[in-house]
Amino acid sequence: MSLNAFITEETIESDDEGPLSEKTVAVKDNISTEGVRTTCGSAMLESYVPPYDATVVERLKDAGATIVGKANMDEFGMGGTTETSAYGPVKNPVDEAHVPGGSSGGSAAAVAAGEADLALGSDTGGSVRNPAAFCGVVGIKPTYGLVSRYGLVAYANSLEQIGPIANTVEDAAALLDVVSGPDPRDSTTRFDVGGDEGDSEGEPVHPATDSNYAAAADGDVDGTTIGVVTDLLDGADERVVETFEAALDDLRAQGAETVEVSLDSVEHAVQAYYVIAMSEASSNLARFDGVRYGKSGGYEGNWNDAFARAREEGFGEEVKRRILLGTYALSAGYHDKYYKKAQDARAWVKHDFDDALEEADVLATPTMPVLPPELGESLDDPLQLYLMDANTVPVNLANLPAISVPAGEVDGLPVGLQLIGPKFGEEAIVRAASAVEE
Amino acid sequence: MSETSVDAEEVEHVAELARVDLADDEVDAFAAQFAEILEYFEALDEVPEVESDADLVNVMRPDEVEESLDQEEALGNAAETEDGFFKGPRVS
Numbered sequence: 001m002s003l004n005a006f007i008t009e010e011t012i013e014s015d016d017e018g019p020l021s022e023k024t025v026a027v028k029d030n031i032s033t034e035g036v037r038t039t040c041g042s043a044m045l046e047s048y049v050p051p052y053d054a055t056v057v058e059r060l061k062d063a064g065a066t067i068v069g070k071a072n073m074d075e076f077g078m079g080g081t082t083e084t085s086a087y088g089p090v091k092n093p094v095d096e097a098h099v100p101g102g103s104s105g106g107s108a109a110a111v112a113a114g115e116a117d118l119a120l121g122s123d124t125g126g127s128v129r130n131p132a133a134f135c136g137v138v139g140i141k142p143t144y145g146l147v148s149r150y151g152l153v154a155y156a157n158s159l160e161q162i163g164p165i166a167n168t169v170e171d172a173a174a175l176l177d178v179v180s181g182p183d184p185r186d187s188t189t190r191f192d193v194g195g196d197e198g199d200s201e202g203e204p205v206h207p208a209t210d211s212n213y214a215a216a217a218d219g220d221v222d223g224t225t226i227g228v229v230t231d232l233l234d235g236a237d238e239r240v241v242e243t244f245e246a247a248l249d250d251l252r253a254q255g256a257e258t259v260e261v262s263l264d265s266v267e268h269a270v271q272a273y274y275v276i277a278m279s280e281a282s283s284n285l286a287r288f289d290g291v292r293y294g295k296s297g298g299y300e301g302n303w304n305d306a307f308a309r310a311r312e313e314g315f316g317e318e319v320k321r322r323i324l325l326g327t328y329a330l331s332a333g334y335h336d337k338y339y340k341k342a343q344d345a346r347a348w349v350k351h352d353f354d355d356a357l358e359e360a361d362v363l364a365t366p367t368m369p370v371l372p373p374e375l376g377e378s379l380d381d382p383l384q385l386y387l388m389d390a391n392t393v394p395v396n397l398a399n400l401p402a403i404s405v406p407a408g409e410v411d412g413l414p415v416g417l418q419l420i421g422p423k424f425g426e427e428a429i430v431r432a433a434s435a436v437e438e
Numbered sequence: 439m440s441e442t443s444v445d446a447e448e449v450e451h452v453a454e455l456a457r458v459d460l461a462d463d464e465v466d467a468f469a470a471q472f473a474e475i476l477e478y479f480e481a482l483d484e485v486p487e488v489e490s491d492a493d494l495v496n497v498m499r500p501d502e503v504e505e506s507l508d509q510e511e512a513l514g515n516a517a518e519t520e521d522g523f524f525k526g527p528r529v530s
Contacts (some may be wrong), residue, residue, distance in 0.1 A: 187497040324449065347490030
């Protein structure tokens with residue numbers, strides 16, 4: 001049986017020669033591909049064909065990659081199991097009775113099953129790291145501003161980054177080398193913080209200008225200080241924690257030092273994340289009115305009726321839930337209570353990470369506090385699903401880079417270890433993660 | 439101490455603001471779920487005020503005319519068009 005990893009299987013060849021000439025890549029279906037439909041996992045965009053390529057897709061083509069299809073995903077990225085897709089759930093190739101994680105579940109499943117060498121996902125609150133952990137592959141969430149979001153259909157702009165998924169840390173890092181860099185079409189890519197010296201005239205540059213992330217995968221953790229975030233171990237499955245501890249033992253045996261760090265703010269991170277993400281989603285998804293693209297609501301009645309009809313038909317339940325909760329959080333009388341407090345919590349999380357990263361070179365947590373749920377197990381309780389994101393969302397709130405690398409298995413199901421670095425410290429997390437693979 | 443309660447009327451009001459029609463059973467299900475989720479969000483009350491310094495600078499460029507999508511491409515995904523424009527439902 002097929003895993004249902006792809007929504008659209010279509011090969012996009014490249015005429016160029018480059019570092020990815022021999023590689024096949026799966027592209028998450030919220031990343032625009034010129035002439036190839038891009039559904040975002042939603043019935044709303046069932047027949048939407050972008051007239052242009054996302055910047056990352058241009059970069060894949062320039063690097064000689066062959067795109068093999070558009071990967072299945074939770075609708076608009078809203079979910080952690082790939083079960084909210086309008087095109088059916090994806091199976092986890094490691095154990096087909098279980099979910100592959102999400103929202104980039106098709107991307108991770110395609111790589112784990114060998115249906116693509118590499119994949120691109122997007123990570124708003126863990127959507128690259130979560131499926132990488134559940135499928136036993138590697139996923140990187142880059143620092144906000146490292147990779148262009150031009151052509152990524154927006155869910156929550158202030159939180160999301162496109163990130164690579166691969167079988168090894170080195171391959172994921174090599175894909176990051178290809179897609180990272182400044183883009184005049186995305187003003188949140190950073191032109192101003194790269195390097196200590198800047199360019200030849202001393203002008204600041206983008207942090208990826210002189211980077212070589214793949215070369216950092218040298219497995220050398222001797223002398224590296226790893227901060228273990230104790231707050232995020234308390235609520236985790238015991239078997240996950242044991243696997244995590246065993247991976248840390250292994251890193252210590254290779255010369256790394258571990259210290260315990262505590263971040264008081266993280267117990268408010270999930271609430272803050274969902275308030276911010278839902279608020280941004282309610283605004284971003286207002287564009288889907290069925291007029292310029294997407295499912296049409298017809299021409300009967302007034303325009304508000306037509307829009308509301310198009311959106312009832314086009315959106316699935318989780319998307320409606322988040323749009324409505326976001327609208328509620330921003331509505332008169334509630335803005336200060338929810339949205340403003342969430343922004344305070346976000347700033348608090350940033351400060352806490354800055355302090356922790358004074359004491360350690362990188363921070364470590366289990367990527368997911370649980371093992372991959374069975375298909376259908378978790379759909380009925382949205383709040384329980386949100387709580388599954390406890391270890392990944394703080395990183396997005398703080399704009400930091402993080403990687404998930406396989407740490408071992410429990411009962412045949414993969415466990416991921418997450419390493420978090422300082423801003424634009426991708427090389428440090430790639431280096432430490434490559435030692436976990438040793 | 440929770441003052442969060444969400445009834446069907448409130449869900450319908452928000453759905454109207456968001457321009458999303460809902461079925462009746464969806465309204466009831468959402469009312470129950472929203473009460474639970476909003477109660478969980480209450481914990482944000484404990485968050486202290488935190489100063490945040492935006493670590494961002496404006497990015498400027500010269501305002502020059504460049505190539506862009508042509509009209510046909512821009513209209514390519516619309517359900518209906520007329521005379522090179524998007525056609526939408528009646529405004530009133």
